[in-house]
Amino acid sequence: MSGINLLQSKIEVVNIGLPLFAEALAVQDIPVVQVDWTPPAGGDERLIELLDLLSE
Amino acid sequence: MTGHVVRNQIRSGFYLDSVALMRLSREVEDSPGVIAASMMIGTPSNKSLLESAGLLSVEGGKAGPNDLIIAIRGETAEAADGALGLAGEALDRPRQSSGDDGGWIPRALDSAIAMLPAANMAIISVPGAFAAREARRAMRRGLNVMMFSDNVPVDQECALKAQAAELGLLMMGPDCGSAIIGGAPLGFANAVPRGPVGIVAASGTGLQEVSTLIGRHGGGISHAIGVGGRDLSQAVGGATTLAAIDALDEDPGTDRIVLISKPPSVEIAQRIFARVATSSKHFTICFIGMDASELPGNATFAPTLRAAAEDALGGVSLGTGFDADIPRSHNRVMGLFAGGTLCAEAQAIFLAAGIEVASNAPVPGASPLGHGLAHHLLDLGADEYTLGRPHPMIDPTVRHRSIREALVDPGVAVLLIDMVLGYGAHDDPAGDIAGLLAGHDGPRPVILASVCGVEADPQIYPEQVATLEKAGIWVAPSNAHAAERAVSMIAPSDA
Amino acid sequence: MEKIEQANKIAVGRMLDSDPVLVDVRPAGEIISGLADGVILHAGPPIGWDRMCGPMRGAITGAIVLEGWAGDLAAAGKLAQSGDISFQPNHHFDAVGPMTGLITPSMPVMVVENRKFGNRAFCTLNEGLGKVMRFGGNDGEVLNRLRWLASDLAPALSRALADREGLPLKAIIARGLSMGDEMHQRNIACTGLVLRELAPSLARTSTDPETLAGLLSFIGGNDQFFLNIAMAMGKAIMDPVRGVDGSCVVTAMSRNGTDFGIRVSGTGDQWFTAPVEMPNGLYFPGFSERDANPDMGDSTIVETMGLGGFAMAAAPAVAGFVGAGSAGDALNYTRSMLEITVGRNPEWTIPALDFTGVPTGIDIRKVLETGLAPVINTGIAHREPGVGQVGAGIVRAPMACFEQALEAFAAGMGVGGVS
The missing domain is CATH 3.90.1700.10 (v583 domain like)
Structure with a gap:
């Protein structure tokens, strides 16, 4: 058993990064939400480490 | 670079996605007196790319990984400074928003999921240094991942794939640009009909070529799963390939499974074949560049992408009757490819015919460039050709310079090119080449092309083929056919 | 981290459970404990005279004159630099103030009580637009208006609020939001709602129609009157968090x-x-x-x-x-x-x-x-x-x-x- 049930599901996408991938899905009527991604904490490694330690 | 002026400017803490930066760079490059323009985030690897392109100044060298470097090489100081100004204006232009909700685009993953509560897939194409973190967060929220980003450290790839296995999720990539899940083309993929063939591919254009060949010849795809270029490496051990095989093995809609990759190590290949042997489904093994080895009884070896498609279709022969009426020549073949695996397949075909070939991305047996070999098969999507520019699949104009050089090179007898269609790709690559040829006077080499796509693609396969043929380009029914035809045109003394 | 999610839930729960009520208007020196002569409360985090911006310094010299700690602005400036004045953040005294945010003992402050948690918070009365102390104004016109706020408006509001046992604020905000206010740069609706709520009590507790008319026209003519109430309310809501x-x-x-x-x-x-x-x-x-x-x-x-x-x-x-x-x-x-x-x-x-x-x-x-x-x-x-x-x-x-x-x-x- 793979445990993966994605292949039996209808695809709905969160697109993190290049908008062209979301645009391609949108024209096919595949549900997609674009994330306006920027580097977390301005890309500061120390702060990202703290965010990871303090999240979830 | 004497007589040229290099100017760099740094914007601290500025971020814009790489494709947007490339578009703006090209815009600036088009202004008079500008030889080259590039805007890149100041990571060490980007800085070395800029340096090797002669675009890095002392000033730009000081940029950190959270800074944007605007790099210009101009004919004069005035032109370079003017271009810096233009670049600044382009960067400050308000970004266009699109979509519903009044054009609002959320920043946070959780906001996106709140807007799309049934989301089950994250496509991640952020810079490699951040990609693993986004994937980790996405999987923790129950999303499968397709990661287009590359330059992700291999230990992070292993950790992500272990996390995916634990959570019962599919982790496609890093460096996965193409997939079709349940009929939904993701990334760079084609509108292939649904059918019984499942694909597991470590290569995007390999997946596209096989799926479109199947689609154009009456077959169809259940799912095509990308695993990333490094999945079958020793370090990663085929984690996603094995998970994908498991998933397709269980999938009632899949009867046959095609595996596409560069040749893995013997150990990893054995691990994959051991898994294949436990399945009751038929497998096609297309490890381009590998010698046919001992496969399980339920598997067939396919040396090319075309052969893989033929086996998946039940052993038919594709594209018979293609015969371009081209005389033999003592001159060279120049292959200018947008698709990396299409370039690899062409090399494999040359080598199988006993013809030496050089490439910037050589397959086992081929030579690197600079060995004075006649026949060049180049992957123009490789980093050295796409510095600060879009991939040629997205923007065919980045191939223009190389094509123009080949057109006027009297030593080139045959120009071999590919056209990759589908979602994400340029909307009219054939029209682009036709336009380029229309502007060319005088003799030119024979041009042999193949088109990777299907009728239902946004670019419409038959229309692209017609455009090429009208422009005097021979269109082969597959990339392998084109390469074989090129081989057959090489005069025996050159072979 | 589970502990953080739980703690944040508690924090936001306190914000939502709060029940802020405007209960009174009193002289600051009387109701803010620790605000003695020689102490000036200001907006923002702690800061000394040497690092203060122009408007802050201007307001401070004006406030010193208002309190009678110096005879004129020049003398007030010297006193301010001398180190004999203690500058303290409003936030350390359960208080808030707009812009320069000054609070000195003679100034009246509105008192918002959070009836859920029992704490109180204070904010000065809004002076209106134009030349005002919150923007650093310090001339005679500015100081006279402040004196009028203390002598006329504050006692009248105090009586009116006592007459109606306070003015609950949460519902006013809810209505104001639906009328186009965001309570920082637009307070027109809430100011009108407060005036409507307080008018009967102001009338009932008024001694003189002309004074009452002056009060009503001052409040009604100042679109930002409610901002200071919203601020006191904000402080009263946030302090229990x-x-x-x-x-x-x-x-x-x-x-x-x-x-x-x-x-x-x-x-x-x-x-x-x-x-x-x-x-x-x-x-x-x-x-x-x-x-x-x-x-x-x-x-x-x-x-x-x-x-x-x-x-x-x-x-x-x-x-x-x-x-x-x-x-x-x-x-x-x-x-x-x-x-x-x-x-x-x-x-x-x-x-x-x-x-x-x-x-x-x-x-x-x-x-x-x-x-x-x-x-x-x-x-x-x-x-x-x-x-x-x-x-x-x-x-x-x-x-x-x-x-x-x-x-x-x-x-x-x-x-x-x-x-």
């Missing part, structure tokens, strides 16, 4: 014209400061950004509780006034603030966003994760003392405050220690 162990919800945002400071629940009363930024906005005719003073005031307590810039979607008119763009843009400001908050306030909803509750409880982790700094709607003061307001705009809380806060918070949680 202080000191929740493990919570990374912001309990105060405040600026003194030089520094921007924030406080975070789980790190107690520590300020995390960074240089204030310049507002980005629209200027009144004849003024430009060259005239602007950097961001100033305790009024960001309004955003801290989820109003002001956070509730921009309720106030499309403000979006134009502060230069934030179209009504669609106004919606997006609120949507983006929902990305950095723990929850939303079901009692304070915004019709234009399908009655979404205002973003409530700023989570410093989300601010850093998204790079979205809290958005603040603000008035812009002239950099020279005494000129007054020259525009209105938008300013962001500096990211550096949140970076420092995250470091300190992580240390308090025992993670991320530098080895």
Whole structure:
């Protein structure tokens, strides 16, 4: 058993990064939400480490 | 670079996605007196790319990984400074928003999921240094991942794939640009009909070529799963390939499974074949560049992408009757490819015919460039050709310079090119080449092309083929056919 | 981290459970404990005279004259520099004040009691527009108006509030949001609602129709009268959120014209400061950004509780006034603030966003994760003392405050220690 049930599901996408991938899905009527991604904490490694330690 | 002026400017803490930066760079490059323009985030690897392109100044060298470097090489100081100004204006232009909700685009993953509560897939194409973190967060929220980003450290790839296995999720990539899940083309993929063939591919254009060949010849795809270029490496051990095989093995809609990759190590290949042997489904093994080895009884070896498609279709022969009426020549073949695996397949075909070939991305047996070999098969999507520019699949104009050089090179007898269609790709690559040829006077080499796509693609396969043929380009029914035809045109003394 | 999620839930729960009621207006020296002669309370995090901006200094000299601690502004300036005056942040005395935010003993302050938690918070009365002390004004006209507030308006309001046993504020905010106020740069609706509520009691407790008419026209003629009530309410709501162990919800945002400071629940009363930024906005005719003073005031307590810039979607008119763009843009400001908050306030909803509750409880982790700094709607003061307001705009809380806060918070949680 793979445990993966994605292949039996209808695809709905969160697109993190290049908008062209979301645009391609949108024209096919595949549900997609674009994330306006920027580097977390301005890309500061120390702060990202703290965010990871303090999240979830 | 004497007589040229290099100017760099740094914007601290500025971020814009790489494709947007490339578009703006090209815009600036088009202004008079500008030889080259590039805007890149100041990571060490980007800085070395800029340096090797002669675009890095002392000033730009000081940029950190959270800074944007605007790099210009101009004919004069005035032109370079003017271009810096233009670049600044382009960067400050308000970004266009699109979509519903009044054009609002959320920043946070959780906001996106709140807007799309049934989301089950994250496509991640952020810079490699951040990609693993986004994937980790996405999987923790129950999303499968397709990661287009590359330059992700291999230990992070292993950790992500272990996390995916634990959570019962599919982790496609890093460096996965193409997939079709349940009929939904993701990334760079084609509108292939649904059918019984499942694909597991470590290569995007390999997946596209096989799926479109199947689609154009009456077959169809259940799912095509990308695993990333490094999945079958020793370090990663085929984690996603094995998970994908498991998933397709269980999938009632899949009867046959095609595996596409560069040749893995013997150990990893054995691990994959051991898994294949436990399945009751038929497998096609297309490890381009590998010698046919001992496969399980339920598997067939396919040396090319075309052969893989033929086996998946039940052993038919594709594209018979293609015969371009081209005389033999003592001159060279120049292959200018947008698709990396299409370039690899062409090399494999040359080598199988006993013809030496050089490439910037050589397959086992081929030579690197600079060995004075006649026949060049180049992957123009490789980093050295796409510095600060879009991939040629997205923007065919980045191939223009190389094509123009080949057109006027009297030593080139045959120009071999590919056209990759589908979602994400340029909307009219054939029209682009036709336009380029229309502007060319005088003799030119024979041009042999193949088109990777299907009728239902946004670019419409038959229309692209017609455009090429009208422009005097021979269109082969597959990339392998084109390469074989090129081989057959090489005069025996050159072979 | 589960402990943080629980603590933040408690923090936001206290915000939502709060029951702020405007109960009285009293002289500050009488009701703020510790506010003695020689003490001046100011907006923002702690600051000494040497680092204060022009409007702050101008207001201080005016306040010294108002209190009679010096005979004129020149003498007041000398006294201010002498070290004999103690400058203290309002926030350390349960108080808040707009722009320069000065509170001295003779000034009347409104008293908002949080009936759920029993705490009280204080804010001065709004002086109106033009030349006023909150923008650094200090001449005779400014001081006379302050005297009138103390002699006439404050006692009348005090009597009226006693007559009706206080004025509950939560419902007024709820109605104001549906009438286009965001309670920072637009308070027209709430000011009108308060006037409507208080009018019968003001009339009943009035001794003289002419004085009453003067009061009513002062309140009715000042669109921002309610801002100071909203601020006292914000302080009354946010103070019980202080000191929740493990919570990374912001309990105060405040600026003194030089520094921007924030406080975070789980790190107690520590300020995390960074240089204030310049507002980005629209200027009144004849003024430009060259005239602007950097961001100033305790009024960001309004955003801290989820109003002001956070509730921009309720106030499309403000979006134009502060230069934030179209009504669609106004919606997006609120949507983006929902990305950095723990929850939303079901009692304070915004019709234009399908009655979404205002973003409530700023989570410093989300601010850093998204790079979205809290958005603040603000008035812009002239950099020279005494000129007054020259525009209105938008300013962001500096990211550096949140970076420092995250470091300190992580240390308090025992993670991320530098080895």
